[in-house]
Amino acid sequence: MAGAVPLDAQPYNTCGKALEVHSSSAVIVSCNGATEQQFRRYFTQQQNIAWLTFVVPADTQLTFDLVPSGSADNLDFLLFKDADGSFCRELNSAKARPLRFNLSTPQPGKGSGTGLSIGALHDSELHGDAPPFCKSVKVKRGERYYLLVNDAGGPGSFNFYLHLNYPGQAVPESISSIDARPIKVPPMARSHKxxxxxxxxxxxxxxxxxxxxxxxxxxxxxxxxxxxxxxxxxxxxxxxxxxxxxxxxxxxxxxxxxxxxxxxxxxxxxLSPIIKNKDITLGGIMFETRKADLLPESEQPLLNLITFMRVNPKLKIMIKGYVNDPYGSDKGRARTLSEKRARAVYNFVKDRGVARSRIKYKGCGSESLVYPHPENMSQEQANRRVEIIIE
Known part of the structure; x- marks a missing residue:
């Protein structure tokens, strides 16, 4: 691609004044405007923005590079699809949601470019130590896209390289290498959620x-x-x-x-592969004190067990109930109560559509205590549990 073409310093700081970029263009763009109110939650640092727009000439894979002109520049971007030609008019509505965005902070020795890349992993990257590139986008002929770029390092400029791969050509890679390190997100300004x-x-x-x-x-x-x-x-x-x-x-x-x-x-x-004949504790299963009545907070964990049975329709399980009686003061009562609690779980699962042929239950009393000598309520709760075994 030929070298970047410098443009005049006119501001492209609104959607309606976006710079029209053609597929063969590589341009130098200045960031020197303030962004619209609804996008300030993305750009929490300095706001020095430029809008660009382009129309896709053929069905292809979209990638692009934003390369800052100076070492102090820190480029972020939001990419939008104009689905019906009304994007700029409806910019203040809730419909204006980015298709891709990257707000990562340049890391020493990693370069400060950003954009879309074939090999990137995610649709979006948040502030902090995050990969500088987002996943490429499959685009179709005639679609229009808008790109909002912010230079958080202050008023500056950047080179914009638009890669539109025509059918029959090799898919272009980005200019900068892909960094797929895990994201560490620091505290940021509050947004709505x-x-x-x-x-x-x-x-x-x-x-x-x-x-x-x-x-x-x-x-x-x-x-x-x-x-x-x-x-x-x-x-x-x-x-x-x-x-x-x-x-x-x-x-x-x-x-x-x-x-x-x-x-x-x-x-x-x-997620770990299913392992048969292994005890698995169901967290969050709670009962009335000294009773077998399930408390309301037990519903969601049990619904999760039902979902597990439904997505694995051939599995059979044994439900095992335990109580906390470390000193064996009443083994008969402990076993009876533990069996009633296991049966309560069994009934919950059966009554919601899981075939009874796939579930069994038994009470284990105070056998196999997690904490043989519990020292606090948390350890007592760990002893008072429901387990399943996949048979």
Whole structure:
């Protein structure tokens, strides 16, 4: 590609004044405008922006490079698709959500360029020590895109290299190398919600499609979706539990509490292959004191068990109940109560559609205590548990 063409210093600081870029262009653009109000939650540092726009000439894979002119420049970007030609007119509406964005901070010795790359892993990257490139985008002929670039290092300029790969040509790689290090997100200015990018993988880190249920996102509202990666909005300081199930893998429950500040961060949940004949404790199963009545907070963990049974329809399980009686003061009562509690779990699962031929139960009393001599309530609770064995 030929060298970049310098442009005059006119501001491209609004969507309506966006610089029109052609597929053969490599241009030098100045960042010297203030961004629209709704995008300031992304650009929490200095705001020195420029808008660019282009039309795709053919079905292809879109990549581009933003290369700063100076060492102090720190480029961020948001990429939007104009679906119906009204993007600039509806910019203030909730529809204006970026298709890709990268807010990462340049790292010493890694270069300070950013953009889209064929080999990048994620649709978006947040502030901090994050990969500088996002995944490329499959685009179609005639589609229009808008690119909002911010120089957080102060008023400056950058080279914009637009790569539109025509059919029959090799897919272009980015100018800069790809850095796929894990993201560490520092505290940031408060936005409306905390954006959690959730990724589900197998034990080797390969993306894994899973049924994900999250309770407690906002009061009286839960989240349920099949995904391998997604961004989820969570109220600040809210505690959630993330349940994951995938065929051939163990059920998973992960506690997560959103911080009270910051734009967002990443969470990767790794699922382990199913192992038969191994005791698995079901966390969160609670009963009335000295009774076998399930407490309301037990519902979500048990629904997760049902989901696990449904996505693995050939599995059979044994439900085992335990009580905390470290001194064996009443072994008969302990075994009876533990059996009633195991049966309560059995009935919950059976009554919600799991065939009784797939589930058994038994009471184990105070056998196999996790803590033979509990020293606090937490250890007593660990002894007072429900386990399953996959048969």
């Amino acid at each position: 905390y954006i959690l990018r959730l990724m589900v993988t197998d034990s080797l880190g390969n993306p894994l499609k899973a049924m994900v249920d999250i309770n407690g996102i906002i009061p009286k509202q839960d989240f349920s979706r099949t995904l391998s990666e997604d961004s989820i909005a969570i109220d600040y300081s809210r505690k959630t539990t993330i349940y994951c199930n995938s065929p051939g893998y163990m059920l998973s429950a992960t506690s997560f509490t959103a911080p009270d500040a910051g734009y967002g961060g990443n969470l990767t949940i790794r």
